[in-house]
Amino acid sequence: MRASPRLASALLTAPLLLFLMLSFVAPIGAFLWRAVSDTEVAPVLPRTIAALAAWDGTVAPDEAAFAALVEDLRAARERDRAGGAGGIARAASRLNADRPGFRGLLPMTARRVEAPFEGPARAAVLAISEEWGDAETWGAIRRAGGPLSSFHVLAALDLRQDAAGRVRAVPEDQRVFGTVLARSLWISLLVTGACLALGWPLAWLIATTRGWAGTLLLGAVLLPFWISLVVRTAAWMVLLQREGVVNAALGGLGIGPLPLMMNRFAVVLAMVHILLPFMVLPLVAAFRGLDPALPRAAASLGAPPWRVFRRVTLPLCLPGIAAGCILVFIQALGFYVTPALLGGPSDQMLAWFVGFYATRSVNWGLAAALSLLLLVAVGVCVALYGRLAGFRRPGAA
């Protein structure tokens, strides 16, 4: 009795699938989940959030919400002291991401309402800070009520919801990510275009040259392809720095020294250098697959060279060209190391901001939302690539 081959095959993939589930799919899923989940504030302010459920968001809520806030903060102080869980600090940090000032406001209010007081909670809380009279303060708490929220995803798109629930663009001077996204797309597009322009003649030569010259040219593409990205970035730093090789050469001609590094030029130049092999190899495959008899036939029928190129060669090579372009574009979008080392503050791409919000400002929700943005962009490109070229590694490099 033998297992069906289909079942046996499925079983053979199981160890790898399980491994990738644990080391890749689940971690990324859990991370991206943070873009839409909101769980820091609800455990600390459950009554307040319940009291705000029916609030219209136009003016500060009524006594019931203030009383709930006082009750919640007293309970949270109790818990923080008992377990040292730091719940108030975490909630304050999350609310601060929405409305700056909350990091101090919430712990301060919690401290001050702890002692019993006479009269309505509203007056007592307002006496602690005028902020509590602002509808937007309460709106931030409601937005963070969870368990799901659109706050981080909207923030990654430079949008926010006001207390009444309307989605608005953030004020001009606070917009960040629209620019970052546009910049990432623009740099990637520029790099892709440059790779296509530079890669075309080289790929054509490699595809049409026989013997040692062709091998040598192919080697010139494969060698950098194998060399570490950090090494290639380091090479450009050595060449472009203020006392670097290029400036020394320019100095010999009486020019400079020019600021060649920490700018957009350096980032694009190094990225083109690093990604060029990913363009050349699919182009070589496309040109080699082209039947040389077809352009010749077109020429013998009287088409001028430009027309042969536009009507015969180009359409036949288009899938390979598109594959190379998409491959370069996808990788360019996710670049982190090269802009970080060669670029200035205004040359950093999406990936840098993902890293920044994850580690330096510990705003996992925003890091996840930006990652989601990056993945959506990459996903669109991968779908296009799958359409055009199938999921094969091009160039058989």
Place this chain on the structure above:
Amino acid sequence: MGRGLIWAAGVLVAAFLLAPILAILPLSFSAGSFLFYPLPGLSLRWYRDFFGSDFWLPALWNSLVIGGAAAGLATVLGVPAAFALWRLRGALRAVVLGVVLAPMVVPVIVVAVALLLAFGPVGLVATHAGMIVAHAALGVPFVVVTVLASLEGFDAVQLRAAAACGAGPVRAFLRVCLPQIAPGVAAGAVFAFATSLDEVVVALFIAGPAQRTLPRQMFAGLNDTISLTTAAAAAMLVVVSVVLLLVVGWLRRRAPG
């Protein structure tokens, strides 16, 4: 005329690809301590510095250990999966292939940050095991793709012949199939090793000081003032890359089909 123009352009682009790498290699042999030409003289002092240093040599060692273990893990998991994928058809194949190839296209910064978050609670941040697992996941698509390609040249009838001679499926795979696809398996392992050796973003986020790999250490050096020891480290990585490229070329010539 057209052909001459294409030659000029192509050769210029090839020079653009090689020049930066060729330009920094001689600097690592400089007797001086500055990164420009002309060299004041030749010496091996920066290589002595590299091998005498408290952080460069451990970094090289970390790179080799993590790369080797990650390549081994990726190969052990990837070869059976590739063999199964070779026989699977239809939707199941598409789904499995999609999951397996995902690490190739997901931006590595997303992987790095996600692993930092996931590895924290299970104690894998700043451990060799964590780095090996992460790098194996990034290297496994290259193993699967390479082995799948070499299976294209393998005639499945041989497996049936082996079965008819009384060999079980495992024995048939190990004795008939594996020897023929061995160059592809080895090439896949080299690809996975090279992926680990090249990787720096995951290392930036989840490696501790004791797991610093060579590229990670170089990154730290580049953020600081670039020393010529960094150039020596770069030169050594270039040599390793050239060796790996030659090994893969040699394996490719031995592959069937």
